[in-house]
Amino acid sequence: MAPLSLEIDGLACRRGGRRVFDRLSFGLGEGELLALTGRNGSGKTTLLRALAGLVRPDAGTVRWLGVDVADDPEAWRGRLAWLGHLDGLKGDLSVVENLLVAQRLRGGAQDRLDGALLAFDLGALAARAVRTLSAGQRRRTALARIVFSAAPLWLLDEPLNALDMPAQQAFRAALQKHLAAGGLAIAATHAELGVEGARTLELGRA
Amino acid sequence: MNGFMALLARDLRLVWRRPGDVGVVLAFFVVAVVLFPLGIGPETNTLQRIAAGVLWCAALFAALLSLERLFAADYEDGTLDLLLLAPWPLELAALAKCTSHWIVTGLPLSLLAPVLGVAFGLDGDSLLALFGTLLIGTPTLSLIGGLAAALTLGARKSGALLALLALPLCVPTLIFGAGAVETLAAGEGLWTHLAILGALALVALATTPWAIAAALRQAGE
Numbered sequence: 001m002a003p004l005s006l007e008i009d010g011l012a013c014r015r016g017g018r019r020v021f022d023r024l025s026f027g028l029g030e031g032e033l034l035a036l037t038g039r040n041g042s043g044k045t046t047l048l049r050a051l052a053g054l055v056r057p058d059a060g061t062v063r064w065l066g067v068d069v070a071d072d073p074e075a076w077r078g079r080l081a082w083l084g085h086l087d088g089l090k091g092d093l094s095v096v097e098n099l100l101v102a103q104r105l106r107g108g109a110q111d112r113l114d115g116a117l118l119a120f121d122l123g124a125l126a127a128r129a130v131r132t133l134s135a136g137q138r139r140r141t142a143l144a145r146i147v148f149s150a151a152p153l154w155l156l157d158e159p160l161n162a163l164d165m166p167a168q169q170a171f172r173a174a175l176q177k178h179l180a181a182g183g184l185a186i187a188a189t190h191a192e193l194g195v196e197g198a199r200t201l202e203l204g205r206a
Numbered sequence: 207m208n209g210f211m212a213l214l215a216r217d218l219r220l221v222w223r224r225p226g227d228v229g230v231v232l233a234f235f236v237v238a239v240v241l242f243p244l245g246i247g248p249e250t251n252t253l254q255r256i257a258a259g260v261l262w263c264a265a266l267f268a269a270l271l272s273l274e275r276l277f278a279a280d281y282e283d284g285t286l287d288l289l290l291l292a293p294w295p296l297e298l299a300a301l302a303k304c305t306s307h308w309i310v311t312g313l314p315l316s317l318l319a320p321v322l323g324v325a326f327g328l329d330g331d332s333l334l335a336l337f338g339t340l341l342i343g344t345p346t347l348s349l350i351g352g353l354a355a356a357l358t359l360g361a362r363k364s365g366a367l368l369a370l371l372a373l374p375l376c377v378p379t380l381i382f383g384a385g386a387v388e389t390l391a392a393g394e395g396l397w398t399h400l401a402i403l404g405a406l407a408l409v410a411l412a413t414t415p416w417a418i419a420a421a422l423r424q425a426g427e
Contacts, residue, residue: 049427052291053291054287054290054291054426054427055427056427074293074294074295075293077291077292077293078293080291082287082288082291084284084287085284086282086283086284086287087283087284088283088284088285088287088288089283089284089285090216090220090283090285091283092220092223092224093216093219093220093223097219101212101216102288104208104209104212105209105212105213105216105288105289105292106209106292106293107208107209107292107293107294
């Protein structure tokens with residue numbers, strides 16, 4: 001087993017007075033994928049948001065390479081690529097503009113753009129305004145943003161939403177490439193991610 | 207600073223793609239101001255006396271009109287999460303958003319106000335004073351308005367709430383902005399008023415980005 005890059009220890013979160021999860025502990029090493037499963041409302045999205053720092057947990061720590069991420073939240077955010085329920089795209093900007101802006105906001109390198117477009121077959125759509133795209137094409141653009149980011153940890157909320165079969169295969173290929181390069185990924189999903197060796201954490205079980 | 211410039215450039219580009227959003231604000235300002243001479247009549251002394259107050263109030267309302275969407279659009283399309291997760295201070299992102307708001311509303315309103323001031327019979331010095339006070343005062347409106355927009359993010363009837371929160375906080379700027387032109391008309395210098403407007407802008411600059419960032423983090427939870 002690879003040495004742990006990410007360690008979650010005793011994480012607890014309450015939302016609206018309800019306990020979403022409590023004393024949650026797990027770790028993830030280089031090249032590992034964790035699929036979060038569970039019924040609607042089981043806390044998958046909340047866990048992802050808590051890991052990202054978007055939601056403040058009530059207890060517990062998140063450590064990256066042994067260091068509490070709360071010690072340097074900006075450095076932690078720099079290690080994340082985030083895909084939420086919403087695509088996080090501006091409708092009035094083109095596909096390429098959305099990717100470039102997102103990367104500039106991260107302060108990341110711009111040299112992987114062609115690869116990210118190619119990975120999700122977005123070359124022909126590159127100059128199109130995002131508001132003219134279908135839901136699946138927008139999701140592919142959002143996934144291309146994740147690939148473009150080159151962040152070591154991907155946090156993905158329902159990444160397969162709205163994707164057709166070729167796009168799902170493209171996502172799996174991109175995810176496997178990321179994992180093979182030593183990256184980590186945590187994905188909340190209702191569908192089978194289809195990646196060999198993926199671990200599963202089912203939430204919402206008493 | 208790269209993130210700040212990237213966000214500022216993005217927001218200005220979005221405005222460029224949808225110029226109608228700014229056009230509506232400026233059109234509201236023009237219509238609101240022009241209604242006063244039409245309603246009050248052509249009595250020059252009366253119009254000159256109320257000119258600064260009318261133009262400042264109309265500028266304030268026009269600025270508020272566009273503030274509701276300042277963070278709401280990012281909240282609705284998920285790009286707010288990307289700002290919250292950017293590896294640089296969220297306070298700078300808040301400042302970039304307010305700066306873009308000022309560039310596309312405060313600055314054009316400052317340029318437009320002297321033109322409309324002619325309809326109130328203001329003389330050259332008063333028109334210059336009006337431009338100067340708005341140029342120094344409108345950044346405060348964008349910063350305070352930005353704070354109100356962040357605090358009301360995701361709330362029902364956020365537009366009305368935003369106005370209720372922002373308007374009282376903008377009163378000092380309004381008083382010293384409009385007061386400067388009246389002081390000039392009374393034959394006194396306006397530097398004190400300009401200095402106070404500048405001080406109010408600096409206080410807003412030194413405080414609101416932190417408060418906006420805290421409100422955005424809360425909205426993102």
